[in-house]
Amino acid sequence: MTVEKKKWFDIKEEIHAKILNKTYPPGEKLPKDSDMAIEYNCARTTIQRAMRELAQLGIVERRRKGGTFVSQNRKAQAIIDIPIIHHEVESMNGTYKYQMLYKNIEPVPEFIEERWNMKSPKDVLHIQCIHMSDDTPYIYEDRWINTTVTPQILDVNLNTQSANEWLVKNCPYNEARVKIYAINADKELAKKLKINVNEAIIVINRTTWINNIPITTVRLFTKPGYEIISS
Amino acid sequence: MTVEKKKWFDIKEEIHAKILNKTYPPGEKLPKDSDMAIEYNCARTTIQRAMRELAQLGIVERRRKGGTFVSQNRKAQAIIDIPIIHHEVESMNGTYKYQMLYKNIEPVPEFIEERWNMKSPKDVLHIQCIHMSDDTPYIYEDRWINTTVTPQILDVNLNTQSANEWLVKNCPYNEARVKIYAINADKELAKKLKINVNEAIIVINRTTWINNIPITTVRLFTKPGYEIISS
DNA sequence: CAGTGGTCTAGACCACGCA
DNA sequence: GCGTGGTCTAGACCACTGT
Numbered sequence: 001m002t003v004e005k006k007k008w009f010d011i012k013e014e015i016h017a018k019i020l021n022k023t024y025p026p027g028e029k030l031p032k033d034s035d036m037a038i039e040y041n042c043a044r045t046t047i048q049r050a051m052r053e054l055a056q057l058g059i060v061e062r063r064r065k066g067g068t069f070v071s072q073n074r075k076a077q078a079i080i081d082i083p084i085i086h087h088e089v090e091s092m093n094g095t096y097k098y099q100m101l102y103k104n105i106e107p108v109p110e111f112i113e114e115r116w117n118m119k120s121p122k123d124v125l126h127i128q129c130i131h132m133s134d135d136t137p138y139i140y141e142d143r144w145i146n147t148t149v150t151p152q153i154l155d156v157n158l159n160t161q162s163a164n165e166w167l168v169k170n171c172p173y174n175e176a177r178v179k180i181y182a183i184n185a186d187k188e189l190a191k192k193l194k195i196n197v198n199e200a201i202i203v204i205n206r207t208t209w210i211n212n213i214p215i216t217t218v219r220l221f222t223k224p225g226y227e228i229i230s231s
Numbered sequence: 232m233t234v235e236k237k238k239w240f241d242i243k244e245e246i247h248a249k250i251l252n253k254t255y256p257p258g259e260k261l262p263k264d265s266d267m268a269i270e271y272n273c274a275r276t277t278i279q280r281a282m283r284e285l286a287q288l289g290i291v292e293r294r295r296k297g298g299t300f301v302s303q304n305r306k307a308q309a310i311i312d313i314p315i316i317h318h319e320v321e322s323m324n325g326t327y328k329y330q331m332l333y334k335n336i337e338p339v340p341e342f343i344e345e346r347w348n349m350k351s352p353k354d355v356l357h358i359q360c361i362h363m364s365d366d367t368p369y370i371y372e373d374r375w376i377n378t379t380v381t382p383q384i385l386d387v388n389l390n391t392q393s394a395n396e397w398l399v400k401n402c403p404y405n406e407a408r409v410k411i412y413a414i415n416a417d418k419e420l421a422k423k424l425k426i427n428v429n430e431a432i433i434v435i436n437r438t439t440w441i442n443n444i445p446i447t448t449v450r451l452f453t454k455p456g457y458e459i460i461s462s
Numbered sequence: 463c464a465g466t467g468g469t470c471t472a473g474a475c476c477a478c479g480c481a
Numbered sequence: 482g483c484g485t486g487g488t489c490t491a492g493a494c495c496a497c498t499g500t
Contacts, residue, residue: 006469020403020441032485043471048487064478064486073399076313077462078409078437081306168305172251178309178461182413182431200413200431206309210251230409231308237488263466274490279468295467295497 008049011040015050019059019070030060030068078230082178082206085131085139085220086165094133098162101192102128105147112144115207116214122148127163130192137193139226143218150215164218173208173215180204180228189221199224239280242271246281250290250301261291261299309461313409313437316362316370316451317396325364329393332423333359336378343375346438347445353379358394361423368424370457374449381446395449404439404446411435411459420452430455 018024030036033051037044051068054060058075062068089096106126108118125145131138143163145153150171153163181203190197204220249255261267264282268275282299285291289306293299320327337357339349356376362369374394376384381402384394412434421428435451 008469020405026400034485043473044486045472046470049469051486062486063480065480065484066478067485073315073318074403076315076399076407077310078313078407079308079310080409080411081308084304084307087304168307169257172305174251176307176309176461178311180311180411180433180459181457182433182455184415184429184431198415198429198431200415200429202411202413202433224413226412228411230407239488265466274492275467276491277489280488282467293467294499296465296499297497298466 007040007042008046008053011036011042011047012050012053015054016059024070026070026072028070030070032067080228081231082176082204084164084168085141086162089131089133089138092133094138095135097132097135098129099132100127100129100159102126103158109144112217115217116146118214122146125153127158129158129162131162136223137195138223140189140192140221141218142221143216145216146214149210149213163216167216171210171215173210175209175212176206178204178206183221185221193221193223195224202226202228204228238271238273239277239284242267242273242278243281243284245271246285247290255301257301257303259301261301263298311459311461313407313435315395315399316372317393320362320364320369323364325369326366328363328366329360330363331358331360331390333357334389340375343448346448347377349445353377356384358389360389360393362393367454368426369454371420371423371452372449373452374447376447377445380441380444394447398447402441402446404441406440406443407437409435409437414452416452416455424452424454426455433457433459435459 015024015030024030031039033044033047036047040047051060051062055062058071058077060068061071086096086098104126105123108116108122108124112124125147127141127143127145129141131141141162141164145163145167147154150167152170153166156166158166182200183203184198185193185195185201187197189201190199193201195201201224202222204222205217206220207217208215246255246261255261262270264275264278267278271278282291282293286293289302289308291299292302317327317329335357336354339347339353339355343355356378358372358374358376360372362372372395376394376398378385381398383401384397387397389397413431414434415429416424416426416432418428420432421430424432426432432455433453435453436448437451438448439446
C-alpha cells in the first residue's frame, strides 16, 4: 500500500535526502523543474510546491533563468517563541499576578526615537510593571507605547490588565524586531526582581510596528535562570 | 497601470488588512475559499495560496469541513540567526582567529546523554575552543560531537579549521533545538574570555540532529555585550 | 454523510536575468 | 533573445471532520 497522499511532500523529502547524502552536493545545479516533473511523474506545479518549501528553508536557491542550486552556506536559524507571560506562568502551574509600578506620559526618550525612526517626536506612554509567579517576581517589564496609534489605551485600566495583553488583543502588528542580550542586574533592578545585585539576567528587547508605524517597544528583564527555547 | 503581478500576495495583504482593522475580528469565520475566489475574481487555487501563507504565519487557522478562522491568540515568534562566527566577525570588519584549547575522546556526559536521548552511551569527541576578533576573545565554544555519525571528523585537523565550519560543510542536519540563557562568568570562563568574573554573558546552547540521530551539542559563551538579533 | 479545505493536473502566460 | 522559474486557471478528486 504505497498510497501517496502528499506527493509534493514526498518529493521534497526525497530531494532533501539526496542533498543530505551528497547526491546533489552543495553548489550543484538541480535539473530544471520540467525535467524533475518527468522524473517524478508529476505536474511541474507539484515540483514547484516541493521546491518552494526547500527554498523557504534555505536548502536550495532558485533563480529565474539560472536554475535551482543546492545552497552553499545554509544559514542557521532558530524560531523562538516570545511568551505571553500570563500563559507562560500558568503553563508552569504558577499563579500569575501582575503589578503596575509606574505609568506616565513622557517625551520620547532618545534611544526609543532612534529605534522608532520617527521624525516628529511626540509624547509616549511609559509603563513599568512586574509580572509574578506565585508571588515571586518573574519578569520586570519596561515599556513605551506610541499613543498616537493607540490612544484608546489611555482609557484602559492597566491595573487589572497588563498593557501587553491589551495590545495583543487590540493592536495587531505587522512587523516585529527582537534583540536579546545579557546584563548584570543593577541595584534597582535587583530590588525589583528580588535578586542579588550583579546576577546575570536575559533582556528581551522587542519593538512592533504596524505598516511601518511603531506601536510599542518593550524590554523584558527575566529572572535569573530564565531560558528562551526554540520551537 | 494597476497591473497585478502577484495576485495571491495582494489578496493575502488585503485579507490581512481586513483582519487587522477588525473587518474580520479574532475568532471570526472567513468565507469559504470558493466564495472568496468569486469575491476576488480568481481561481480557488489562488485563494489557497494566500490563505496558506496566512495560516503559516499563524494569522488564520484552517480546518477541513470547519472552515477558516481568524486566530484568537496569535503567538508571537521571532526568527533569530545563529551566526557562523567566522563570518560574523568579518562582517564587523574584525580579523577572525580561532584557537583550539582542548580536544579529547570522552564518555558521554550525563547532561548530553539526556539531551541526545541515546540508549547506548558511547564515547564522544569533546572540544573546547576560543573564537577571536582582532585577537580579543569573542566566543568560547564547548562542543560534543557524536563520532558514530561523523567518524571522519577525527581525521580533520581542527587546529586550522573549526569543528563548526567542518560540520556545517560536511554534516548537514535535519533538526535543531536552541536554548538561550544568561550566566555570570565564573573564574575559569572569565579567564578564557578575558573578562571580569561575574560579568553577565549569553549562552547559546544548540543541538542538531539528522534523522533523529544527534550530531552535536554546542554551548557558545559570548562575550559581554553580545546581542542576538531577529532577522 | 456532506461540506470544506488539501492536493494534483495540464496548460497558459509572465518576468526575470544570463548570454 | 530566450531559458528558467513564478503565477494563474479551471477542473477533478481526495481527506478530514463536524453534524
